[in-house]
Amino acid sequence: MNKITLKLGLWFFFVMMMIEVCLFFVLHTGLVESRVEEELSALLARGNSHREVLEDLYNTETLHHIALMELKADTEVIITDGKQNIIISSSKVDNGEKKIVSKKLENVPRDGKILERRWKNEKYISTVSPYSVNGHQNGYVYMFKSTDQVQRLISKLNQHFLLAAAVTIILLIVTILFLSRALTTPLIQMKRATEKLSKGNFSVQLPDRGEDELGELSRSITILAQDLKHLKEQRNDFLSSISHELRTPLTYIKGYADVARRRNIADKDRERYLDIIYEESEKLSNMMKDLFDLAKMDQNTFVIHQEKVQICFYLRGICEKMMPAFKEKDINLEINCNENMYVLIDPMRFEQVFLNLFDNAIKYSDPHTKTSVLVKREKENVLIEVKDEGRGIPGEDIPFIFERLYRVDKSRSRDFGGTGLGLSIAKELVEAHQGRIEVKSGLGKGSTFLILIEEMTE
Incomplete structure (x- = not known):
């Protein structure tokens, strides 16, 4: 038996046993x-019944008849006069009965009263009923019942209780075992699942256990396993992509540096090779800066200093800054x-968000095309659309376009080679401003990036 099953079972058993x-x-x-x-009520009623008989017909024959009746019953009777002297009894009077009869009686009600009820410590339980005949003869009818009979009755009752207790305990144990297993089995499965997760095994699939807390916990662990598996795959892809991205410029730098070091090379060729080395160094430097920015975002150490900005004036300034780059490629x-x-x-x-979007528009658009920026209100937000007439993005790539190091151009050619981090950084920055960025695109139809950010009221 598992420890938790044993603990829960013992705890339930202890609590239920106390109850x-x-x-x-x-x-x-x-x-x-x-x-x-x-028993006392029945004894008092019997005494009152004898009293009624005596008051209707008081004579020696009646007295003997009453005594004879009690002789054959499991009770005893003693009839006394007004001074509590015994007139007749159904059996030999013993000390216990004498002790009760000798008790001083005062103001005994007509319906009688109980004289002795201590069935645990005394030999008899007893009642007394007063009688009166024509105002001349007064006395008392004492009724007795041996406490041995009461004790036997209680003993039988105790046996029934013990039997009921034994059956209850057996049913309680069975119920507790079933309930504790029903509760602990999913917990044990979850414990084993988390142990697998801690060892790096993310292939965990727990069964759905309904809508209660255990079901929610089971689903949460399953989702966690799937997320961790996805993160692991992303990390592996990220490391693989990073190694490739770093290896490519380093290969160019090393290769062209080796060529440039040759003594028999023309100065013009050496200068061209040095330009390539410088270009690749710039790419490497940009990539390291982007990676550093993303790392700071992940660690929540990326600080933004927000201020109130007139968006149209702000975007026109960025467009003017980027205009020479667009004109160089003959893009409007x-x-x-x-x-x-x-x-x-x-x-x-x-500004880094728009520089990344404009940089992509320049890279992936042909000459004599147009890139447009449209800003408008949408309910309580500002919607910014950056639309180009470039190559567009295939539908299967759109869900992954904001992932780190993901590039539509799988060839990673030098003509269109970026770091693959620009859109990831743009997304992180927009979300850091409590905004949202989306893309609409199709192969050969250009791309439209939509940025939605809350408008400030003046």
Whole structure:
């Protein structure tokens, strides 16, 4: 048996046993007291019945008849006069009965009263009923019942209780075993699942256990395993991509450096090779900067300093800064923003978002095309659309376009080779401003990036 099953079982058993003992004690005490009261009530009623007979017809024959009746019963009777002198009894009077008869009686009600009820310590329980005949003859009818009979009755009751207790305990043990296993089995499965997770085995699939807390915990562990598996795969892909991305420029740098070091090479060729080395060094430097920014975002050490910015004026400034790059490739850059709208952003960080989007538009658009920026209100938000007429993104690549080091161009050619981190950084930055970025695209149809950010009221 597992430790948790044993602990839960013992705990349930202890609690239920305490409850059962208390209930049995209260029930047993109540039943015993009730049964004794019934015996005393019956004894008093019998005495009152004899009194009625005596008052109707008081004579020696009646007295003997009453005594004879009790002789054959499991009770005894003693009839006395008004001074408590015994007139007749159904059996030989012993000391216990004498002791009770000798008790001084005062103001005994007509319906009689109980003289002795201590069935545990005394030999008899007893009642007394007064009688009066024509105002001349007064006396008392004493009724007795041996406590041995009461004790035998209580003993039988105790046997029934013990049997009921034994059956209850057996059923309790069976129920506790079933319930503890029903509770602990899923917990043990979850424990084993978490042990697998801690050892790096993420192939964990727990069964659905309904809508209760155990079911929610089971689903949470399954989701955690899937997320960890996805993260592991992403990490492996990330490390593989990083090693490739770093190896490519380093290979160019090393290769062209070796060639440039040759003495018999023309100065023109050496200069061209040095330009390539410089270009690849710049790419390597940019990649390291991007990776450093992403690492700071992951560690929540990436600080943004937000301020109120007039978005149209702000975007026109960025477009003017990027205009020479667009003109160099003969791409027309337009901005359509005429409304007075304000947003709360970090100007320097948010500029990086648009520089990345414009850089992609330049790389993947042909000459004589157009890239447009449209800004408009959408409910309580500002919607910024950056649309190009470039090559577009295949549908199967769109869900992964914001993942780190993911590139649509799998060839990683030098003509279109970026770090593969620009869109990831853009997404992180937009979300750091409590915004949202999406993309709509199709192969050969260009791409439209949508940025939604909350508008500030003046």
